[in-house]
Amino acid sequence: MSRSLRRGALAATAIVFSIASLSACGAGNDAQTLGVRPDNAAVSVDDVKIQNALVITQPDAAVKGPAVVSATVFNNGSAPQTLDSITLPGTTATVKLKAAEGTGPITVPAMGSVIIGGKGNASATIETGAEAAKNGNAQEVVFKLSKTGDVGLQAFVVPATSYFKDFGPVEVPKPPGAEPTPTGEATPSGEASHEAGH
Known part of the structure; x- marks a missing residue:
């Protein structure tokens, strides 16, 4: 093997080792990302x-x-x-x-x-x-x-x-200024006009 090929093989090996050591920071049981905890x-x-x-x-x-x-x-x-x-x-x-x-x-x-x-x-x-x-x-x-x-x-x-x-809360009131929701039972129009006449 020529001297230039040996140098290239050594350089490639060095790059592989440096990438492997860097990627070890983000994988495995001791990965730093495993230290992240939820906010709750x-x-x-x-x-x-x-x-x-x-x-x-x-x-x-x-x-x-x-x-x-x-x-x-x-x-x-x-x-x-x-x-x-x-x-x-x-x-x-x-x-x-x-x-x-x-x-x-x-x-x-x-x-x-x-x-x-x-x-x-x-x-x-x-x-x-x-x-x-x-x-x-x-x-x-x-x-x-x-x-x-x-x-x-x-x-x-x-x-x-x-x-x-x-x-969240089951009871959600209307915001201020919102149109109020009618409460109680609706009265048929015929009954309302009948009572109004008495």
């Missing part, structure tokens, strides 16, 4: 893990109405636990809990999970949502479970738009 709040205490915790407000910032807490609560223990309360420290807001079915408490089954928020799931409604949480802030939220006790974390406050639309 998560915390673990004993057997309980809470993920994707959010406070979701009305879709229109000008509307005063209820907000909700949305989260997934996991129970890795061997016994079920009940979610006794959710509180928002630093506010006077109260959170009303409702199980997905029936009138009992929200139960997190052993080795199972419960989704709070969204159609057909358990719910946690903050009646004074507009006063309790401001969009863009992080709000401390404390989940109190029957065995684990208090599990607190900082949850982002977001409006019920885009990805969060289906998990």
Whole structure:
């Protein structure tokens, strides 16, 4: 093999090694991209893990109405636990809990999970949502479970738009200045004119 061919082979080998070492930064079990974590709040205490915790407000910032807490609560223990309360420290807001079915408490089954928020799931409604949480802030939220006790974390406050639309408040009042929706039962025109004549 000639001297120029050997030099070319060595140069090609050096390039292959440099590319391999650079690409190692973005692949494999130790890849730096694996260190990226989602923005949604998560915390673990004993057997309980809470993920994707959010406070979701009305879709229109000008509307005063209820907000909700949305989260997934996991129970890795061997016994079920009940979610006794959710509180928002630093506010006077109260959170009303409702199980997905029936009138009992929200139960997190052993080795199972419960989704709070969204159609057909358990719910946690903050009646004074507009006063309790401001969009863009992080709000401390404390989940109190029957065995684990208090599990607190900082949850982002977001409006019920885009990805969060289906998990936001069920009750959405009309924005200020919008035409009010008629309430009550409609009266047939014949009955209305009949009563007007009396």
